Amino acid sequence: MKTVMVHPQRCVGCMQCQSACAVAHSHTQTLYGAVFEEPRPAPRIHVGPGPGNLAFPNKCRHCDPAPCMQACMPAALWRDIPTGAVLVDPSRCINCGMCAMACPFGVIRYRADARTPGRTVAVKCDNCVERQKEGRVPACVETCLVGALEFGDPNEILRDESRRLAREVSLGIRQAPAAIPQRPEAVELWRAMGDAAEALGPGG
Amino acid sequence: MRYVIVGACAAGLAAAEAVCSVDPSAEVTLLTEEPYPPYSRPLISYALAREIPVTLYDLPPPSPGQVRVRTSTRAAGVDPERKEVVLEGGHSLSYDRLLLATGASSRPLDLAGEGSTNVLGFRTRSDAEVLDREIRGGARTALVLGGGLVGVKAAHALATRGLDVTLCIGSDAPLSQVVNPEAGRKVAEALEDEGVSVRTGYRPSALEGEGGRVTAVRFDPPGETLRCDLVVRGKGVRPRTELAEVLGFGDRDGIPVDARLRTPAPDIWAAGDVARTFDVAWQAPRVNAIWPAAVEQGALAGRNMAGSHETYPGSLAMNSVKVGHLHLVSAGITRPPDGPYEVRDVWDPTAGYRRVVLRDDVLVGAVVVGTDGRPGPDRTGLLIAAIRRGARIGDLPFDPLADRISWSGFAFGREAVTGGRRGPAATLPTGDPVGKEVFR
Numbered sequence: 109m110k111t112v113m114v115h116p117q118r119c120v121g122c123m124q125c126q127s128a129c130a131v132a133h134s135h136t137q138t139l140y141g142a143v144f145e146e147p148r149p150a151p152r153i154h155v156g157p158g159p160g161n162l163a164f165p166n167k168c169r170h171c172d173p174a175p176c177m178q179a180c181m182p183a184a185l186w187r188d189i190p191t192g193a194v195l196v197d198p199s200r201c202i203n204c205g206m207c208a209m210a211c212p213f214g215v216i217r218y219r220a221d222a223r224t225p226g227r228t229v230a231v232k233c234d235n236c237v238e239r240q241k242e243g244r245v246p247a248c249v250e251t252c253l254v255g256a257l258e259f260g261d262p263n264e265i266l267r268d269e270s271r272r273l274a275r276e277v278s279l280g281i282r283q284a285p286a287a288i289p290q291r292p293e294a295v296e297l298w299r300a301m302g303d304a305a306e307a308l309g310p311g312g
Numbered sequence: 313m314r315y316v317i318v319g320a321c322a323a324g325l326a327a328a329e330a331v332c333s334v335d336p337s338a339e340v341t342l343l344t345e346e347p348y349p350p351y352s353r354p355l356i357s358y359a360l361a362r363e364i365p366v367t368l369y370d371l372p373p374p375s376p377g378q379v380r381v382r383t384s385t386r387a388a389g390v391d392p393e394r395k396e397v398v399l400e401g402g403h404s405l406s407y408d409r410l411l412l413a414t415g416a417s418s419r420p421l422d423l424a425g426e427g428s429t430n431v432l433g434f435r436t437r438s439d440a441e442v443l444d445r446e447i448r449g450g451a452r453t454a455l456v457l458g459g460g461l462v463g464v465k466a467a468h469a470l471a472t473r474g475l476d477v478t479l480c481i482g483s484d485a486p487l488s489q490v491v492n493p494e495a496g497r498k499v500a501e502a503l504e505d506e507g508v509s510v511r512t513g514y515r516p517s518a519l520e521g522e523g524g525r526v527t528a529v530r531f532d533p534p535g536e537t538l539r540c541d542l543v544v545r546g547k548g549v550r551p552r553t554e555l556a557e558v559l560g561f562g563d564r565d566g567i568p569v570d571a572r573l574r575t576p577a578p579d580i581w582a583a584g585d586v587a588r589t590f591d592v593a594w595q596a597p598r599v600n601a602i603w604p605a606a607v608e609q610g611a612l613a614g615r616n617m618a619g620s621h622e623t624y625p626g627s628l629a630m631n632s633v634k635v636g637h638l639h640l641v642s643a644g645i646t647r648p649p650d651g652p653y654e655v656r657d658v659w660d661p662t663a664g665y666r667r668v669v670l671r672d673d674v675l676v677g678a679v680v681v682g683t684d685g686r687p688g689p690d691r692t693g694l695l696i697a698a699i700r701r702g703a704r705i706g707d708l709p710f711d712p713l714a715d716r717i718s719w720s721g722f723a724f725g726r727e728a729v730t731g732g733r734r735g736p737a738a739t740l741p742t743g744d745p746v747g748k749e750v751f752r
Contacts, residue, residue: 157709157710158709173611175604175608178326178604178607178608178611179603179604179607181352181354181355181603182352182355182364182368183371183372202355202358202363202368203634204354204632205632205634205639205641205688205689205692206603206604206632208632208688208689208690208691208692208693209630209632209641209643209689209692209693209696210604210630210693210696211693211697212694212696212700213693213694213697214690214691214692214693214694216690216693217688217690218688218689218690228685
């Protein structure tokens with residue numbers, strides 16, 4: 109099953125994924141159209157402070173078994189077998205709050221939805237199943253400029269990552285990481301620039 | 313392998329599905345004493361309030377080829393020697409593995425006249441249909457006795473249908489078994505806004521009426537008689553352990569199960585509202601009669617019945633209640649007994665009410681009450697997941713008492729630029745003319 113993997117050490121918190129997600133789930137499919145839609149389309153991915161107060165794009169992990177599906181009383185949450193995505197059937201959702209209560213990642217929100225006028229329903233990441241059918245990757249992945257979001261099979265992504273690490277460690281160009289992987293060089297340089305700017309003091 | 317599952321609601325259905333996923337040659341028989349095919353019991357309050365169409369009741373049937381659902385079939389006893397379930401009417405059904413998912417029933421009032429046609433529990437689809445018939449037949453006033461979850465939901469649904477509803481509670485706030493009185497009183501306020509009259513300190517002492525119908529209820533204390541067309545029992549539920557009691561285990565506190573959800577009898581498992589499982593917050597066996605726990609236990613018991621060896625990590629009481637504009641989420645221990653407990657409360661008119669209960673700095677309970685979706689139930693799952701894994705409050709990456717994520721110290725550019733240090737805010741020019749000059 110292919111899904112969106114997050115590399116939090118690469119995220120700079122630009123929030124482009126959020127707006128791309130909202131646009132991808134809008135009627136007009138354009139940013140300017142989406143802003144004026146009523147109800148305004150909601151993002152399914154949220155960038156917030158994660159561990160270490162660093163930016164973290166938080167979205168549905170499509171768990172199996174999924175606690176939200178187990179908590180759903182009207183069986184509005186269901187699994188799309190071909191893609192493995194956990195999806196919401198808005199016509200069955202009764203906005204009872206059980207799925208959000210059960211979700212250990214806090215990624216289910218309740219919003220007005222264009223598919224069910226006048227009702228608030230659970231809104232969550234659908235792994236862009238419609239885009240996947242057209243052979244496109246999810247909108248958040250397409251728009252991520254720093255490669256913090258990657259679409260693929262989690263096992264393959266982890267395998268590639270560990271192979272790359274093993275190769276680089278054996279060549280001596282990288283050290284085996286401690287618990288937390290290092291931030292990318294670009295971010296380190298940016299921070300060094302910030303330190304220099306701060307040393308100059310205000311107005312410097 | 314022949315599997316018999318007694319009870320076809322959350323736990324029973326989940327178990328049937330789980331059995332089929334592990335054992336492709338399984339023959340599963342689901343027994344339900346109700347005349348309906350599997351449906352979602354908690355939805356009766358929504359259906360009675362006419363907030364959802366009746367078709368929403370029905371749950372997708374589990375693997376039709378392997379699972380046979382027998383409606384209107386009541387199990388009268390179990391013979392563990394011959395491995396048979398004795399059905400009411402004399403027939404019997406043999407099993408290799410048996411699951412008791414008999415659930416719970418409304419707690420009785422223990423008063424004379426309780427069998428009257430207009431005194432009802434609020435537990436099954438038939439209860440909701442009888443109430444609906446009574447309302448269409450002209451019932452105008454309803455008394456809901458007991459402020460448990462069932463009582464609150466029934467009172468809200470009946471008020472939505474335009475009845476004159478009085479919720480009579482023995483203790484001093486609704487949901488006294490679920491949350492602390494402070495949060496309970498907010499629920500009472502929300503119910504009043506929805507048109508329910510809430511009376512606390514009212515204990516029913518006698519049902520008055522004639523011809524098999526109750527027309528008034530006497531309350532002592534405070535010594536008052538209230539007239540009514542309908543009476544709903546809302547004093548909570550108790551596990552239905554009749555079958556287990558015949559086998560020599562199970563009491564009013566449910567059926568005891570081990571970590572694999574097996575009962576003391578061989579080849580008999582138990583799950584759902586009837587099973588007394590390990591509670592992660594209390595660190596003791598406890599019945600948690602809630603939908604998510606029932607599904608979780610049913611699925612695990614089903615897999616174990618079919619040959620798996622999984623252990624249940626434990627259940628956690630959690631509830632999500634919506635009354636009008638109010639939303640309440642509670643989990644774990646909300647009213648701690650005397651002991652090494654610490655309670656932190658926050659009441660903020662804009663951010664709602666929050667309570668966190670700690671035991672030796674470990675999170676064991678939480679209550680979040682919000683209005684108009686602020687704070688909504690959206691991120692309460694993070695808090696509940698922390699309770700489930702027994703997190704220390706200092707280790708949480710977020711403040712459990714804050715509504716919004718704390719953005720302090722997190723500014724996108726700044727955080728990345730300064731490496732997390734918070735320097736003094738840049739001084740912007742003040743005094744309009746100068747400022748404008750500078751910016752031009």
